[in-house]
Amino acid sequence: MQQATNTLPRVKPVWHHTLALGFLAGALSVLSFHQATLGVLHLAEAAAGAPWRLTPTAPFGVPAVLSAAFWGGLWGCVFAMVQRWFPRGVLRGLAASFLFGAIAPTLVGWFVVLPLKGMPVGGGWRMAGMLTGLLVNGAWGVGTAVFLAVLAHVVSVHVRKRFCKNVRT
16 A cells, blocks of 8 residues: 655745845845934934944944944844734834834844943933934834835746746736
């Protein structure tokens, strides 16, 4: 008697695609949405930090904006994994994206990153600095959602063109 076998092909998990797109979306969002928001706040004299800083960072001497883009990319991976639980709809999704960006990276910055750098928790609880963190990281969240949607669309169109014959896009 022959034993039944699974005839379906094995499918690789696609989480690595989600992480890759999330990293790219998060990094691009830092270079655009995050830094543009910081620029507007800086011009309005509401933020001390200037955007797109090329000052070398420790320990590798990478320009500050590229270091921020790297960390934004890592946060973009987290964003891409949790975005599925955000509310549906454009406005609700963007509001959830703003809240995610404003809350998660900002809290980690206040309670983990700043103390590791020898700075006071919460940046000393100065209102201008706290508000700047919430706004620029919230803008990062919106930008990450936008870039993630665009990149996912571009990838799906590319995949359909490559693997599906006679598909109109």
